[in-house]
Amino acid sequence: MKEPQTDPAGIRVAVIGARGRMGSTVCKAVADAPDMALVAEIDQHDDLARTLRDSRADVAVDFSVPSATEANVMTAIDAGVHIVVGATGWDDDSLGRVAARLREAANGAGVLVAPNFSLSAVLTMTFAAKAARYFESVEIIELHHPAKVDAPSGTAKHTAAAIARARRDAGRGPSPDATESGFEARGAVVDGVHVHAVRLRGLVAHEEVLLGNPGEQLVIRQDSFERTSFMPGVLLGIRQIASRPGLTVGLEHFLDLA
Known part of the structure; x- marks a missing residue:
């Protein structure tokens, strides 16, 4: 895990799965965004709960693996950190468990699970x-x-x-x-x-x-x-998730498509 920046301005973002193909692309997009700060690059062996706390992240972005993503989301909810999820492997049962945890936490956390950010x-x-x-x-x-x-x-x-x-x-x-x-x-x-x-x-x-x-x-x-095509959607999710408490499935709900 890379050390967080010191007192950055803007939305504080932690990226889970930062060493993967998508995760590394997200890290660059966040670092280049003028209204965001990349405060943590998290690998599979890092202590997620501790890193989210120490980095004071506002939003986490998860591009890890199907076997880990549900647990990562639960950890973010418990920490009161909004999370934007691009990792795959979700079904109705796992989404139901996330919705239940959000109701239990009742801390205003927002979760966006998007099958595609393009x-x-x-x-x-x-x-x-x-x-x-x-x-x-x-x-x-x-x-x-x-x-x-x-x-x-x-x-x-x-x-x-x-x-x-x-x-x-x-x-x-x-x-x-x-x-x-x-x-x-x-x-x-x-x-x-x-x-x-x-x-x-x-x-x-x-x-x-x-x-x-x-x-x-x-x-x-x-x-x-190329994977840069997903970045505008990822950044949109990061910018809007704080105003969307609870579970949202699909980036289309963050767009004006009526």
């Missing part, structure tokens, strides 16, 4: 949900680098859930599919939406939503070519 990805998810009610068929293809440990991606699952909600609200049934054999080739099914995961060297993070009607197709595609 603004183009957030807009893709939003546009896909708006379009899904008007199309008979919808499927998702997500493409990532081969070092990614989870599949389907959190972004794809979040997209599928939003699409499924929109289709239910519109009274849409499931997409037609006459497959009777080789069904494992049809990808994972998330909330009734087929999701196909590609892991390929040279990719970073990409998503396609394919929507079809008789005689027409709409394709919504998002590409992140």
Whole structure:
């Protein structure tokens, strides 16, 4: 862990998972932001509770690993530190435990869990949900680098859930599919939406939503070519999380997308 700065001005930010690819990029973005100060760079072997206390962090950013992220969030809540989370591995059960801990702590802490911080990805998810009610068929293809440990991606699952909600609200049934054999080739099914995961060297993070009607197709595609594309969304989360106590899932709630 690097030593914190002395009495910096602005939002005091601690980065968890600071030695990882995303964590190191977040550290640079925070250090370069004029209204923020990077007060702690936290590795997996550091005492998180002590570091948050000693650094007097206002906001923590977690880009660690799925096996550690829930415990990190709980520690931040107990310390009264807001936390912006980009680590993957979240499901309804783990989110429920975080919501319960927030209610117990009742200290005004805010938690943002965002499957994707790319603004183009957030807009893709939003546009896909708006379009899904008007199309008979919808499927998702997500493409990532081969070092990614989870599949389907959190972004794809979040997209599928939003699409499924929109289709239910519109009274849409499931997409037609006459497959009777080789069904494992049809990808994972998330909330009734087929999701196909590609892991390929040279990719970073990409998503396609394919929507079809008789005689027409709409394709919504998002590409992140480097990790700097996620930084505007991360900084937005850091700036707004103090005004959003409780649990928020998805960066779209921090944007004016009405």
